[in-house]
Amino acid sequence: MRDAAMGGYFELETRSGDGLPHPGAVWFQSGRAALLALLQVCAPARVWAPHYLCSSVTDTIRQSGASLVPYHIDAALHIAEDIRLEDGDLLLVVNYFGVRDAYVRSLMSKFDARKLVVDCTQSLFSPPFDCLATIYSPRKFVGVPDGGALVSSLAVPLPETQDDGSYERLLPLIKRLAFSPEAGFAENRCAQQKLEGQAPMRMSSLTRHLLAGLDYPSIAAARARNFAQLHAFFAEDNALELDAGEITAPMCYPFLAPCSGFSEFLIRQRIFVPRYWPEVDALPGCEVERYLVDHIVPLPCDQRYGEAEMRRLAQAWKDFRQSEGEPGSFAARTG
Known part of the structure; x- marks a missing residue:
């Protein structure tokens, strides 16, 4: 453009291109915004959603004007109820931790796929499912401040307004790069x-510039490699059954620990693992979901790390069991 600015100081250097994942997706400022935009277009009367879910998602469903119908899952992260969808219903299914691709695919034939929305905010590298919509959140996988993608059979228009708050949300990411994880945690x-x-x-x-410059095949390969190594270390002790051959490049390695306290043990060693989703503790009748909240330890397996870090996690589990007086057979598997 003739009036485009030239010269002066350099902006943040990013690779040029349009290499965003999931070509054809509509991109919003967050996964929640993508869900809200979808619900505003299709205007369901009710949305079924699991109890084991971030409250910001259920708040978004209510914000859309739809009634929320919560359902239970079992310890395998599968739907635990006989759900019968009526006219005006949608079913939100979560691909938990990016490790339930095969199960989610099986639901496409069990339910009317035109009524299914798949939450892949924890599964960036899973292909879009053959259903009403699939939603992604790249910031759970790469160092960007925001962003959310919607792949849908519906024509969901992009809003006229563009997010202008990314530069502020970028600051804690820069602080972590320059200093430490603790430096930008609160921000x-x-x-x-x-x-x-x-x-x-x-x-x-x-965010578009940052996402467009990333090497997604390398990121996916590193995650898959690290996940496989953690599975070799932890499979015998993991109460959550995982088929490594069905998993693409997950958000983390979900270790359903046979005892409590391992998360706190890791955090004391500056291995920061989140607790998904503590708000479930306040819900009545959610014993299974509360057990998952308290016992699933989402071990990091992302592209920042390699074999040495995976062995550090394995050693931490060995040390924890020994500190609890339960060395078990894990020492033999990790050396």
């Missing part, structure tokens, strides 16, 4: 809270 939590309850907006130019 990162605050930045993500600001995304809650927002009306849908187009993803920012900053």
Whole structure:
């Protein structure tokens, strides 16, 4: 453009291109905004959603004007109820931790796929499912401040308004790079809270540039490699059954520990693992979901790490069991 600015100081250097994942997706400022935009277009009367879910998602469903119908899951992360969808219903299914691709695919024939929305915010590398919509959240996989993608059979228009808050949400990511994870922790939590309850907006130019410059095949390969190594270490002790051959490049290695306290043990060693989703503790009748909240330890297996870090996690589990007086057979498997 003739009037485009030239010269002066350099902007943040990013690779040029349009290499966003999932070609054809509509990009919003967050996964929640993508869900809200979808619900505003299809206007369901009711949305079935699991109890074991972030409250920001259920808040988004209510914000859309739909009635929320919660359902239970079992310890295998499968639907535990006989759900019968009626006219005006949608079913939200979560691909938990990016390890339930095969199970989610099986639901496409069990239910009317036109009524299914798959939450892949924990499964960026899973292909879109053959259903009403699949939703992604790249910031759970790569170092970007925001962004959410919607792949849908519906024509969901992009909003006219574009998000302009990315540069503020980028600061905690820069602080972690420059200093430590602790340095930007509070600011990162605050930045993500600001995304809650927002009306849908187009993803920012900053986030688009950052996402377009990433090497997704290498990222996926590193995650798959690390996951496989953790599975070799932890499979015997993991109460959650996982078929490594069915898993693409997950968000983490979900270790359903046979005892409590391992998360706290890791955090004391500066291995930071989240607790998904503590708000479930306040819900009545959710004993299985509360058990998952308390016992699933999401071990990091992302592209920042390699074999040495995976062995560090294995050694931490060995040390924890020994500190609890339960060395078990794990020492023989990890050396």
